[in-house]
Amino acid sequence: MGRTLMKHDEVDYSDVQGLVHFGYGKMTEASYALLRIKDADAARAWLQVAPVTSAATMNPPPSTALQVAFTAGGLAALGVPGPVIAEFSPEFLAGMTEESRMRRLGDVGSNAPAQWEWGYETDVPHLVIMFFAEPGGLTNFVQNATGPGWNEAFAEMRWLKTANLDGVEPFGFTDGISQPQIDWERQRDPTRPQIDYSNVVALGEFLLGYPNEYNKYTDRPLVDANAASADLLPAEDAPGKKDVGRNGTYLVLRDLRQDVRAFWQFVRQRAGGDAVEGEKLAAAMVGRTRAGDPLAPIQNETIPGIGSQPDQIKQNRFTFDQDPTGSACPFGAHVRRANPRNPDFPGRPASLLSRVITMLGFGPKGFRDDLMSPVRFHRILRRGREYGPELLPENALTPASPNEPERGLHFICLNANISRQFEFLQNAWIVSTKFSGMTGESDPLLGNRAPLPGCPVTADFSRPRAAGLRHRFAGLPRFVTVRGGAYFFLPSLRALRYLATIGSG
Amino acid sequence: MVLAPIAPAREAELRALLDSMNEAPGRVNPNNALLPFEKFETLHFARLLVLNDQTIGDVGVYGLATRTYPLYLAFLGDIDGEASDFLAEVAQRAFEGLRAIFSCCEGFSAETDLVRWMQSHEAAPIANYVNWRGRTVRRAREEAKLRDALESYLAANTAALADLPPRELHQDLQRFVAAEKSAGRLTLAGEESTPVGWWIKNTLHLVGMPLLFLVALPLLIVVAPFYLLRLRHLEKTDPELCSRVDQAYSDKLAQTEDHLVTNQFTAMGSLKPGLVRLATTTGILWTVNWGARHLFTRGRLARIRTIHFARWVFLDGHKRMVFFSNYDGTVESYMDDFINKTGFGLNTVFSNGIGYPRTNWLVLDGCQDERKYKDFLRRHTLPTQVWYKACPGLTAIDLERNSRIREGLETTSLSEEEARQWVALL
Structure with missing residues (x-):
């Protein structure tokens, strides 16, 4: 099987927008322009020559990068034909603020889109253009890259500014440590059951036009060959069709405002004023120390897709198998929710017979066995950036000043199936008050704390102990508020040229 | 389940009545005037819906003419104890409300005896699943x-x-x-002590089914090669109908979803023609029913731990089937759970429905084609007009x-x- 998979062409990195491959860590300055299309002709003209950065490795590496992604409304405004747009995935077409979706994503109460700063009803951007630059380079880059046609083409809704906090998110924790390793070479056969956790995930989970973890292709538009699409790559799974999605992906952007003071004041107060204990509680809520070390124990066996550098071992060579009671890393800790690191079966059944026994329902029967869906179907690639000035925990204990600056995260993730990846993760693992056999608590950082019918308590956080009663903290405040968001399509460079020409004349 | 054809002229009136039982779409008023669900202490879940199958034309792919079926009203309750006791109680406590509802159905008049009418319209499931036997x-x-x-x-x-x-x-x-x-x-x-009658019936079922299987085994062995040959042929030639679901229809379904930690699910469709498919469905569902009654009695249906109640019912002389369930989480996580944990079981049952994604040896592939499967299922999903859950916050x-x-x-x-x-x- 592996051999037949390798027969396919290699991914043409020069066709993929760089953000899929790189986090642009050296380009510490970034700004995202949320735009509406003012003049379709001018927008097409601007996009046709836009200096979009590809995923090809360059020597020397570029010092700036520009990326473009569209909402469904943006594609329509650009003149992309309706039948082409209609073949994108339903959740992309419906958008983040569709009525039932708000309930699933936890965007209710204070998080409700009606209160967002952008992204609701008439405030949905058509596209986002993301600018990245090495220190000191952003202003010039934006000036040069936008150029003369910019104002004619686009109306600027708002600029999302970012801040470089040196890999630390506003609460003060090292961020972005755990990322899936994309199987770019398509070496792995996803149809084989996964007995042990692996961090290697099928290319098709992050890039459209390639097999996903079910070894199938995800929703995206395929078109008949015509003049406009001549440049597009063929669809692997549909002979004779051109693939508008290939080498592109979906991008989820959410503006998450973080109340850093509320967070540190809460943990300090619940720790009886003790700074060390307060930081321990904060770490338990995150599942890592501020430096990024996991609370779950490191294992000796290697994990596919997790490197063998000391740092990688120290920070990522773990699953939660060695912590079945949650006494090291609470079941409800953010990292345990966001990536439970569970393979296809509980109890690692090695033989076919034991797998069949498990499949028939006669496997491990403990209360917490087999509660979660296998994680390989629900991974996301995170590319978010922080905003607002740094506020160290020790300085966060005083009340906010009247003109307190806003802090938070422009959360960005890439995935090929928004519904099965981002939305599932956000709903079943982050927002759910029933995750992993618990009740009454959602994600300690991200939870909206809104009560549900029949579930008055949703604001707890529990720290299990190896032998003895769990430590339960009631009444967690809401530390994060959603202030905006939208679903975008991040096209390949070929698809961008197609989208920027198909609607003209 | 009470199943009755709706009098065509009264459909709009019936729908208005059903809507009046909700506070908002998807949110029942548990103490509504027509049927105050919360007053019934043995009732876990209930639903009332119009079985408006959007896919009756699918038989066309086999060259068959679309049949006209009556439009049914279904009333389901998952209850403790005997159905007859519940029907008597509900008829007593919701006499006027039920009469108003059922008077929109064929053959219900001012003189009709409510209990007897409901009993005569009882549609028995071929398979039934209860998450935890005996938990009232x-x-x-x-x-x-x-x-x-x-x-x-x-x-x-x-x-x-x-x-x-x-x-x-x-x-x-x-x-x-x-x-x-x-x-x-x-x-x-x-x-509560188990009634002796129930215990005897249960034991007979436990032993009887395997005995019947043993008795039939010689015949089954003789038939097996022909069956398999035919099944393999059908698997390779049966058409798939997994087109993208109409977004407006899907949005309408979504309106009633995700109000609680638990959701309802109803799916309906036509069986593939021929004896092989009918025999497969029946045999598998007998097995499911036997397993659900005797093996999967404490919180797990195979690996699935999120289903409270489920049932499968044949309609219209085994031409159509409808599946009902009450499950925790979103419909997306429900479908993922099935694909990832019991795809084989899902395939054996639902691949006998027209248009299901292609299976291989009955258990393989099929729903593993996630996109096709999800589109297939969404297309067959029916809106549920009224849905009640006794413990709304508990998974x-x-x-x-x-x-x-x-x-x-x-x-x-x-x-x-x-x-x-x-x-x-x-």
């Missing part, structure tokens, strides 16, 4: 109250209790609960935890390890 609504509620009481007690006495070794904590909580019970603040009724896992807490409490002496595991449930 009353028991579920008592156990939820027990957990709440323990939570409050632990919160109020954290300093004294937090560091007790598990066995001592267990004993302390036993004393607390005993005191609450004798003060009348907590009730934990004993298990199947919550109910299991509460039951385990209670069972542990009622165990006089736990080992160190058992006590540790029990304390971890709190």
Whole structure:
């Protein structure tokens, strides 16, 4: 099987927008322009020559990068034909603020889109253009890259500014440590059951036009060959069709405002004023120390897709198998929710017979066995950036000043199936008050704390102990508020040229 | 399940009546004037819906003419005890409301005897699944109250209790609960004795099915090669109907979803023509029903732990089938659960429906084509007009935890390890 998979062409990195491959860590300055299309002709003209950065490795590496992604409304405004747009995935077409979706994503109460700063009803951007630059380079880059046609083409809704906090998110924790390793070479056969956790995930989970973890292709538009699409790559799974999605992906952007003071004041107060204990509680809520070390124990066996550098071992060579009671890393800790690191079966059944026994329902029967869906179907690639000035925990204990600056995260993730990846993760693992056999608590950082019918308590956080009663903290405040968001399509460079020409004349 | 054809002229009136039972789309008024669900202490779940199958034209792919079926109203309840007792009670307490509803159906007049009419319109399921056999609504509620009481007690006495070794904590909580019970603040009724008749029927079913299978085995062995040949041929030639679902239809379904931690699900469609498919469906569902009744009785249907109740019902002389379930989480996670955990089981049953994604040896592939499967299922999903859940905030896992807490409490002496595991449930 592996051999037949390798027969396919290699991914043409020069066709993929760089953000899929790189986090642009050296380009510490970034700004995202949320735009509406003012003049379709001018927008097409601007996009046709836009200096979009590809995923090809360059020597020397570029010092700036520009990326473009569209909402469904943006594609329509650009003149992309309706039948082409209609073949994108339903959740992309419906958008983040569709009525039932708000309930699933936890965007209710204070998080409700009606209160967002952008992204609701008439405030949905058509596209986002993301600018990245090495220190000191952003202003010039934006000036040069936008150029003369910019104002004619686009109306600027708002600029999302970012801040470089040196890999630390506003609460003060090292961020972005755990990322899936994309199987770019398509070496792995996803149809084989996964007995042990692996961090290697099928290319098709992050890039459209390639097999996903079910070894199938995800929703995206395929078109008949015509003049406009001549440049597009063929669809692997549909002979004779051109693939508008290939080498592109979906991008989820959410503006998450973080109340850093509320967070540190809460943990300090619940720790009886003790700074060390307060930081321990904060770490338990995150599942890592501020430096990024996991609370779950490191294992000796290697994990596919997790490197063998000391740092990688120290920070990522773990699953939660060695912590079945949650006494090291609470079941409800953010990292345990966001990536439970569970393979296809509980109890690692090695033989076919034991797998069949498990499949028939006669496997491990403990209360917490087999509660979660296998994680390989629900991974996301995170590319978010922080905003607002740094506020160290020790300085966060005083009340906010009247003109307190806003802090938070422009959360960005890439995935090929928004519904099965981002939305599932956000709903079943982050927002759910029933995750992993618990009740009454959602994600300690991200939870909206809104009560549900029949579930008055949703604001707890529990720290299990190896032998003895769990430590339960009631009444967690809401530390994060959603202030905006939208679903975008991040096209390949070929698809961008197609989208920027198909609607003209 | 009461199943009755709707009088065509009265459909709009019926729909308006059903809507009047909700506070908002997807949110029932549990004490509505027509059928005050919360008054029935043996009722776990109930739903009323119009079985408006969008896919009856699918038989066209086999060159068959679309048949005209009546438009049915279905009334389902998942109850404790005997159906006849429940029907009598509901007929008594919701006499006017039910008459108003059923008067929109064919053959119901002012003179009709309500109970007898409902009984004569009973549609029996071919397979039925109950998450936890023997856990009544009353028991579920008592156990939820027990957990709440323990939570409050632990919160109020954290300093004294937090560091007790598990066995001592267990004993302390036993004393607390005993005191609450004798003060009348907590009730934990004993298990109601199982009626002898039920026990006999259950044992006969347990033994009878395998015996029947053994008796039929020689015949099955003779037939098997022909069956397999035919099945393989059908699998390779049966057409798939997995087009993208109409977004407006899907949005309408979504309107009634995700209001609670639990959702309802109804899917309906036509069976593939021919004896092989009918025999497969029937055989598999008999097996499912037998397994659900005797093997999967404590919180798990194979690996699935999120289904409270489910049932499969044949309609119109085995031409069509409808599936009902009550499950925790979103429809997306429900479908993922099935694909990832019991795809084989899903395939054996639903691949006999017209248009299902292609299977291989009945158990393989099929729903593993995630996109096709999800589109297939969404297209067959029906909106449910009225849906009631007795314990709206409790998932199947919550109910299991509460039951385990209670069972542990009622165990006089736990080992160190058992006590540790029990304390971890709190």
